Amino acid sequence: MTLTKNRYQDFIVAVPKNERRTYVIQEEGYAYSVKLPDYISFTGNLAITNSEKGELLIIWPLINGGYEYGMRFQKDGEAYEIYVDDNMQPVNKDDVQTVQLVQKYKSEIDELFERARESGVLNNDGFGSIN
Numbered sequence: 001m002t003l004t005k006n007r008y009q010d011f012i013v014a015v016p017k018n019e020r021r022t023y024v025i026q027e028e029g030y031a032y033s034v035k036l037p038d039y040i041s042f043t044g045n046l047a048i049t050n051s052e053k054g055e056l057l058i059i060w061p062l063i064n065g066g067y068e069y070g071m072r073f074q075k076d077g078e079a080y081e082i083y084v085d086d087n088m089q090p091v092n093k094d095d096v097q098t099v100q101l102v103q104k105y106k107s108e109i110d111e112l113f114e115r116a117r118e119s120g121v122l123n124n125d126g127f128g129s130i131n
Contacts, residue, residue: 007061008036008044030115048115057112071112073105080105088113 015023015034023034030050037044046059054074059067071082080101083091088109090098102109 007063008034012036048112050112053108055108055112057109057116059116071105071109073101073108075105084109 012023012034015025015032017023023036025032029052030048033047033049035044035047042063043060046061048057049055056072058070058072060070061067067086069084069086069088071080071084073080073082082098082101084102085091088102088106090102092098
């Protein structure tokens, strides 16, 4: 449990707990949130959401270090979920549709990652704390 808490400590200090017992802040149309792992689990996440634009970046801290990234877009009545790497490229480069979606929504992906960096959620060496 301590190892898991250590992975999330900077984030829960920076993001206040609300009445639903989750950690969320709102800034400039974006929501920044931390979901701690449930009991007997190592999986939680950090997310940046813009509901108006239908865009979401989900970041999963891995217990042994590193992170996994997922994007969710709701555009033109369709919903897309894509895993990307540290360089914002699709994890599955063999999936032509996924590669095309990453190219199509590159500016949206860049914006979410930039928001993460500017807020301190994501920095050059991974994560930092939210301002």
